[in-house]
Amino acid sequence: MSPSHKLDTALITGASTGIGATYAQRLAQRGHDLVLVARDQARLQSLAEQLMRECGVNIAVLAADLTAQPERALVEQRLREDDNIGLLINNAGMAGTGPIVAQQLERFESMIQLNVITPTRLTSAILPRLLARGHGGIINIASVVALAPELFDGTYNASKSYLLNYTLTLHKEVAGRGIQVQAVLPGITRTEIWERSGIDANTLPAHMIMEVDEMVDAALAGYDMGELVTIPSLPDVEDWNRYTVARQRLAPNLSRDHAADRYKSDISEDA
Numbered sequence: 001m002s003p004s005h006k007l008d009t010a011l012i013t014g015a016s017t018g019i020g021a022t023y024a025q026r027l028a029q030r031g032h033d034l035v036l037v038a039r040d041q042a043r044l045q046s047l048a049e050q051l052m053r054e055c056g057v058n059i060a061v062l063a064a065d066l067t068a069q070p071e072r073a074l075v076e077q078r079l080r081e082d083d084n085i086g087l088l089i090n091n092a093g094m095a096g097t098g099p100i101v102a103q104q105l106e107r108f109e110s111m112i113q114l115n116v117i118t119p120t121r122l123t124s125a126i127l128p129r130l131l132a133r134g135h136g137g138i139i140n141i142a143s144v145v146a147l148a149p150e151l152f153d154g155t156y157n158a159s160k161s162y163l164l165n166y167t168l169t170l171h172k173e174v175a176g177r178g179i180q181v182q183a184v185l186p187g188i189t190r191t192e193i194w195e196r197s198g199i200d201a202n203t204l205p206a207h208m209i210m211e212v213d214e215m216v217d218a219a220l221a222g223y224d225m226g227e228l229v230t231i232p233s234l235p236d237v238e239d240w241n242r243y244t245v246a247r248q249r250l251a252p253n254l255s256r257d258h259a260a261d262r263y264k265s266d267i268s269e270d271a
């Protein structure tokens with residue numbers, strides 16, 4: 001983070017444990033005041049007290065179920081009105097909804113509320129203020145499954161693809177207006193999300209699991225480097241750059257006035 005923005009307050013969703021709690025710790029160590037959001041008030045309070053004691057920063061706790069609109073609305077209001085908040089970390093998320101064919105519709109809907117609607121609404125809440133002041137940051141915690149749907153369950157993958165695409169589009173829209181945007185694409189990270197999803201992380205290949213401290217430190221290093229997309233475990237950033245170039249190479253041909261030749265039947269060609 002650049003020195004002039006160093007003391008912005010950061011609002012972190014899903015801060016009671018895992019990746020969000022680790023962001024809270026790292027940002028408090030950097031001197032940021034914080035607003036911590038999740039459902040478990042006691043856990044948030046205990047983390048807040050520990051970090052205030054250790055780091056000497058101010059931390060507010062906002063307990064809210066972000067799948068419930070009335071509770072989420074209080075967080076939106078805070079983002080709209082609290083001029084100290086200059087950094088939003090859209091981290092709260094859930095997985096474990098099972099495959100698309102299992103038709104767990106209520107869980108799908110909760111997940112879309114949390115993983116898709118919430119970051120969209122919270123970003124909309126803070127954005128006018130950030131644009132008006134001309135600086136700030138928005139970090140969206142997506143996932144590598146946004147690029148590799150083969151790795152995990154369908155609805156979760158789709159929610160993370162949304163967040164990646166949303167971040168890329170937001171970046172394009174706010175370019176040159178002082179707002180830093182980043183999508184973080186973690187691979188498997190050792191947190192409670194696995195047990196919450198009914199999966200024992202110890203059954204996953206050890207060489208694919210990153211410890212949460214290492215993941216968040218890499219993501220923050222990527223933010224400090226000004227990266228739009230950070231994939232903490234990717235050894236060669238040129239792989240991502242080549243992927244982006246290949247995608248952009250499609251652009252001139254994605255919308256044209258005629259269908260491609262392979263879709264034209266012999267009959268229509270003869271007519």
Ligand SMILES: NC(=O)c1ccc[n+]([C@@H]2O[C@H](COP(=O)([O-])OP(=O)(O)OC[C@H]3O[C@@H](n4cnc5c(N)ncnc54)[C@H](OP(=O)(O)O)[C@@H]3O)[C@@H](O)[C@H]2O)c1
Binds near residue numbers: 013020141189
């Ligand atoms: N761990 C991984 O392998 C991995 C990989 C790629 C991406 N990610 C993404 O990283 C983000 C953080 O995941 P994590 O691994 O740290 O998960 P986690 O350990 O399960 O923590 C999730 C956080 O979200 C909060 N949360 C869950 N449901 C909520 C709700 N309805 N309203 C408000 N807060 C809620 C939880 O707190 P409460 O229970 O107190 O509400 C908790 O603080 C997620 O978006 C996840 O998709 C994780």
